[in-house]
Amino acid sequence: MNCLxxxxxxxxxxxxxxxxxxxxxxxRQQTLSMVGAALHFTVCLGLFFHVCKNGxxxxxxxxxxxxxxxTLAADHLSVILVAVTGTxxxxxxxxxxAEIKKxxxxxxxxxxxxxxxxxxxxxFLTGDLFNLYVWFEVxxxxxxxxxxxxxxxxxxxxxxKYVMINLFSTLLFISGLGLLYGMxxxxxxxxxxxAIQKVSDKALLTAVATIFMAAFGIKAGIFPLFFWLPxxxxxxxxxxxxxxxxxxTKVGVYALIRMFTLVFTFxxxxxxxxxxxxxVVTMIVGVLGAAAYNEFRRILSFHIISQVGYMVMxxxxxxxxxxxxxxxxxxxxxxxxxxxxxxxxxxxxxGGSFELSRLGGLYRNRGFLALLFFIPAFSLAGFPPxxxxxxxxxxxRASIEVESYVVAAAAAxxxxxxxxxxxxxxxxxxxKPCPETMHSETSGMxxxxxxxxRILPIMVxxxxxxxxxxxxxxxxxxxxxxxxxxxxxxxYVKAVLGGx
Amino acid sequence: xxxxxxxxxxLMAAASIYLMLSGNIIRFIFGLVIATNAVNLLIFxxxxxxxxxxxxxADGSSVPVGExxxxxxxxxxxxxIVIGFALLAFVFILFYRTxxxxxxxxxxxxxxxxxxxxxxxxGADNSKGSGA
Numbered sequence: 001m002n003c004l005x006x007x008x009x010x011x012x013x014x015x016x017x018x019x020x021x022x023x024x025x026x027x028r029q030q031t032l033s034m035v036g037a038a039l040h041f042t043v044c045l046g047l048f049f050h051v052c053k054n055g056x057x058x059x060x061x062x063x064x065x066x067x068x069x070x071t072l073a074a075d076h077l078s079v080i081l082v083a084v085t086g087t088x089x090x091x092x093x094x095x096x097x098a099e100i101k102k103x104x105x106x107x108x109x110x111x112x113x114x115x116x117x118x119x120x121x122x123x124f125l126t127g128d129l130f131n132l133y134v135w136f137e138v139x140x141x142x143x144x145x146x147x148x149x150x151x152x153x154x155x156x157x158x159x160x161k162y163v164m165i166n167l168f169s170t171l172l173f174i175s176g177l178g179l180l181y182g183m184x185x186x187x188x189x190x191x192x193x194x195a196i197q198k199v200s201d202k203a204l205l206t207a208v209a210t211i212f213m214a215a216f217g218i219k220a221g222i223f224p225l226f227f228w229l230p231x232x233x234x235x236x237x238x239x240x241x242x243x244x245x246x247x248x249t250k251v252g253v254y255a256l257i258r259m260f261t262l263v264f265t266f267x268x269x270x271x272x273x274x275x276x277x278x279x280v281v282t283m284i285v286g287v288l289g290a291a292a293y294n295e296f297r298r299i300l301s302f303h304i305i306s307q308v309g310y311m312v313m314x315x316x317x318x319x320x321x322x323x324x325x326x327x328x329x330x331x332x333x334x335x336x337x338x339x340x341x342x343x344x345x346x347x348x349x350x351g352g353s354f355e356l357s358r359l360g361g362l363y364r365n366r367g368f369l370a371l372l373f374f375i376p377a378f379s380l381a382g383f384p385p386x387x388x389x390x391x392x393x394x395x396x397r398a399s400i401e402v403e404s405y406v407v408a409a410a411a412a413x414x415x416x417x418x419x420x421x422x423x424x425x426x427x428x429x430x431x432k433p434c435p436e437t438m439h440s441e442t443s444g445m446x447x448x449x450x451x452x453x454r455i456l457p458i459m460v461x462x463x464x465x466x467x468x469x470x471x472x473x474x475x476x477x478x479x480x481x482x483x484x485x486x487x488x489x490x491x492y493v494k495a496v497l498g499g500x
Numbered sequence: 501x502x503x504x505x506x507x508x509x510x511l512m513a514a515a516s517i518y519l520m521l522s523g524n525i526i527r528f529i530f531g532l533v534i535a536t537n538a539v540n541l542l543i544f545x546x547x548x549x550x551x552x553x554x555x556x557x558a559d560g561s562s563v564p565v566g567e568x569x570x571x572x573x574x575x576x577x578x579x580x581i582v583i584g585f586a587l588l589a590f591v592f593i594l595f596y597r598t599x600x601x602x603x604x605x606x607x608x609x610x611x612x613x614x615x616x617x618x619x620x621x622x623g624a625d626n627s628k629g630s631g632a
Contacts, residue, residue: 130576130579133580134579134583137583137587140587141586141587141590144590144594145590148594148597151597151601153601153602153612154612154613155613156594156597156598156601156602156612157598157602157610157611157612157613157614158613159594159598160525160594160595160598160607160610161607161610161613163591163594164520164525164528167532167587167591168520168535171535171536171539174539174543174580175538175539175542175543177543178539178542178543178546178573178576179542179546181543181546181547181572181573181576182545182546182547182548230614231613231614232613234613235613
């Protein structure tokens with residue numbers, strides 16, 4: 001059997017358990033956690049290359065044949081996301097070496113972080129709907145814990161709202177799951193694809209599809225369901241917000257893509273039409289929200305929402321090119337967004353604040369950091385030849401192809417407004433002269449806090465962004481392959497169920 | 501019987517949403533408990549209430565004879581109950597600690613993560629602390 005599939009899930013859980021054994025020995029716990037993240041990165045990449053070479057891999061747990069047992073299935077979309085998860089996990093773990101203090105380690109930072117990584121990989125790899133629910137819960141529990149680790153007032157406040165809305169979304173998900181089971185009698189996603197064609201009452205099925213859309217929409221942060229995100233993402237330690245920003249909403253987007261290409265494709269005009277409207281409004285509202293704030297991480301949080309709009313737009317247009325764009329956008333966005341959050345942390349150390357009005361002079365004092373900010377920030381805004389440019393270009397071309405000119409115009413406009421808020425951060429934090437309020441004590445922090453561990457992951461992610469931007473060819477081809485599999489569910493179904 | 505349970509599910513969902521929207525985090529917990537149970541009941545009903553016979557297979561045969569109860573929804577609900585219980589325990593502690601720290605159970609008064617306009621100094625202090 002193909003045991004490689006289970007490694008990206010098992011390794012983080014094993015590391016989390018081992019990290020718990022070293023609760024009091026912070027040095028060792030940290031080393032173990034780093035080694036664990038490196039190992040996880042290796043197995044994620046291993047699975048990635050395996051699937052690229054051999055096509056869709058499946059694993060029937062306990063050799064119970066699908067659709068009766070639990071199935072793990074890795075197609076191109078899954079492994080691209082798993083590979084990025086491994087990369088982000090390693091980078092953020094390296095960053096946390098500089099940031100996370102003993103108090104937070106005693107509270108369980110490392111085990112929670114690895115459980116989160118395992119949960120995310122599980123969600124990407126599972127081929128069973130109920131299993132997806134379980135992975136969502138694993139992931140949520142870990143993120144709840146990470147969010148309130150510092151026990152500050154703002155964290156409790158953001159955490160409570162995050163917990164409330166996400167629990168509600170999970171309840172929606174599982175009630176949709178129950179109804180879907182009642183209609184089809186199966187929960188295996190590949191089997192659902194076949195069973196759904198036999199359901200006669202399509203109107204009822206559309207209602208269930210809408211419940212799923214709302215449930216995953218909350219997780220992904222699409223309009224009008226995103227309000228939990230900007231409340232909570234700017235409150236935890238930077239390493240935590242970077243990993244949440246890079247991974248969590250993207251699991252929601254992944255679930256949307258999976259369900260609305262494999263299962264709910266019987267009424268594309270309605271479901272995908274609704275998604276398209278939501279996507280366009282999400283893009284615009286997100287970017288306007290970002291324009292309204294003057295706090296580094298709150299601006300970035302609103303940009304997550306606006307960017308999720310692009311990905312959902314790719315799904316909603318539902319053409320090969322659009323889905324290629326959506327997958328490439330996911331890849332580009334996860335790396336860039338996590339990096340920007342890490343940079344906000346490095347600027348906080350250098351300038352003493354997340355408030356743009358209190359920051360300043362970073363270009364002068366921290367030229368290298370400014371350069372590192374420049375790369376992901378203007379990639380996010382879509383400057384050629386950085387990765388965001390290709391992602392946006394593919395999506396806009398896809399929307400022009402199907403003659404959705406309004407959508408194309410909205411996407412272009414949002415790109416422009418993204419430039420506005422990125423130049424706002426650039427102008428305020430990096431170019432503007434240093435404000436009076438800046439304390440000299442903060443520069444001492446840099447030397448004490450292990451500056452290399454802060455800068456190194458940022459550099460690695462920036463290099464990946466540049467590589468994605470300069471040689472988009474192979475990555476676009478990969479995304480195209482993922483899109484091909486998504487639009488031809490028979491391939492996936494055949495891989496999971498055997499020759500049906 | 502299905503109809504009665506379906507109506508009950510609806511009533512429980514309505515009650516839970518009413519409680520969840522009240523703006524008081526204590527009431528939210530009660531709403532959450534009711535909602536979890538409503539969803540569990542829904543999965544149970546979705547699995548059909550066709551028979552009282554357990555899904556047992558007699559010696560010598562490989563399929564059950566006649567109509568038997570569907571065991572899968574019960575397995576799903578059991579999992580959901582366990583997960584729900586763990587989440588509930590976490591939510592209780594989180595909300596209690598929140599009350600201790602913020603001194604209120606009214607969500608309208610919780611403005612620490614997103615301070616009201618003109619009160620930016622508070623937000624600045626928060627962001628300063630969270631990097632440590």
